Amino acid sequence: MFIILLYCNNTNNVKITLFFIEGGTLMAYVIKDTCISCGACEPECPVDVISAGDSIYVIDEDGCIDCGACANVCPVDAPVPAE
Numbered sequence: 001m002f003i004i005l006l007y008c009n010n011t012n013n014v015k016i017t018l019f020f021i022e023g024g025t026l027m028a029y030v031i032k033d034t035c036i037s038c039g040a041c042e043p044e045c046p047v048d049v050i051s052a053g054d055s056i057y058v059i060d061e062d063g064c065i066d067c068g069a070c071a072n073v074c075p076v077d078a079p080v081p082a083e
């Protein structure tokens, strides 16, 4: 299954991202408690489902499209696919 996503980031550049989802199933990401709340992942999320929680950043799993962008920028590998 392919997902084509058109979105603007914080610098107003339009980005077109093509996602290939193996097997047609989306696997939402979650953020482990090893998160150091650096905030690097939040602006990278193309669907804006990452926010600062009480002690660590959190992902609204219902909206996550399984792109992995958050995991790619995290310095401590805290975002991982939900089990």
Ligand code: SF4
Pocket: 028, 029, 044, 045, 046, 047, 048, 049, 050, 059, 063, 064, 065, 066, 067, 068, 069, 070, 071, 079
């Ligand atoms: S995997 Fe992609 S869509 Fe899901 S929270 Fe991370 S950046 Fe956002």
Ligand code: SF4
Pocket: 031, 034, 035, 036, 037, 038, 039, 040, 041, 042, 057, 070, 073, 074, 075, 076, 077, 078, 079
């Ligand atoms: S990039 Fe990693 S450490 Fe930083 S807020 Fe996101 S999950 Fe937490």
